[in-house]
Amino acid sequence: MHKPLSQSFQSVDSGEFFAVGVDIGGTGIKAAIVNGRGDLLESCRAPSPRTVSSLRDFVHSVKQRAKIPVRGIGVGCKGIIDASSTRVKSCPGDLCFLEGECLSEVLDVGDLPICAENDARVALIGEVLWGAARGRRNVVMLTLGSGVGGAVLVDGAILTGVNNAAGHLGHTTMDPHGGLCICGNYGCLETYFSSRAIESDYWAHMHRAAPTKLSMRNDGELPDPEAIFRAAADGDECARYVVNRALEYLGAALVGFLHTFDPEIFVLGGNIVAAGPQLIAPIQDKIARRTRILLGREVPIVFQKMVGFGGVAGAAGLVFVNEKLLSI
Ligand SMILES: [Zn+2]
Secondary structure (H helix, E strand, C coil), rough: CCCCCCCCCCCCCCCCCCCEEEEEEECEEEEEECCCCCCEEEEEECCCCCCCHHHHHHHHHHHHHCCCCCCCCCEEEEEEEEEECCCCEECCCCCHHHCCCEEEHHHHCCCCCCEEEEEHHHHHHHHHHHHHCCCCCCCEEEEEEEEEEEEECCCCCCCCCCCCCCCCCCHEEEECCCCCCCCCCECCCHHHHHHHHHHHHHHHHHCCCCCCCCCCCCCCCCCCHHHHHHHHCCCCCCHHHHHHHHHHHHHHHHHHHHHHHCCCEEEEEEEHHHHHHHHHHHHHHHHHHHHHHCCCHHHHEEECCCCHHHHHHHHHHHHHHHHHCCCC
């Protein structure tokens, strides 16, 4: 049993100690052996497990590949995770088979400590320990992927709330009359600015035979956000409309978060970062217009440093913090 991460923490130069970091996502699972400086020594990925036993087999195979003793296993997982018991309290969608499960029991690794937290929170922990938010004490992070995850560091402590649900910023209502979200609410940020939202908006235009430059891919998949952002830059009117609309919602949401949390820095992570630096300038512009009176200062908006395996590193970082190997 491990305490939830509610203390303030900061990074220090650490010695050679190691942990297994695991990041369970809706489409893929990633893991690595991570050292105390956040370096990934060995990493692997696989399609997301669909059963408890396939998750256990994956983690055991990673652990066996470690040629060195590890201090524990850290797990980042979608949904609401009770860090004190490692129980998955709520996880709608592809990983719903984990709901109600206690990850330390599921993984069954003997006496090795197991820590678990929400995936966006571990990504933020990784960025605070080793990445784009290193040394910061007030940070807001959004992970922009198939959904929108969020995590908030306030005065050096991860905001948890009374039920561990705090920081689910992707479920901020942008339009009370908007579409139904996975969470049961309507018009959440996630329904406007996630890879699935952008893909489906572009597809809706294709379906209506609006003039689009992209078409279905050879494998039958929709054009992905990276292609849609590129098409927008190349003059595809439809892509430009879809991207501008999504950015308008994202910018408005960020303004709300800036007014709510007043952070030093805002970190954007997740697959959508592949859209590149062209994402940042229009967002900064929209934010500057909307914050000029009350906030009156420019807040840096940066990309996650550890793209791809940031959640894995952060999950291992959770072990280091809980085991007091990195100073708090
Ligand atoms: Zn929602």
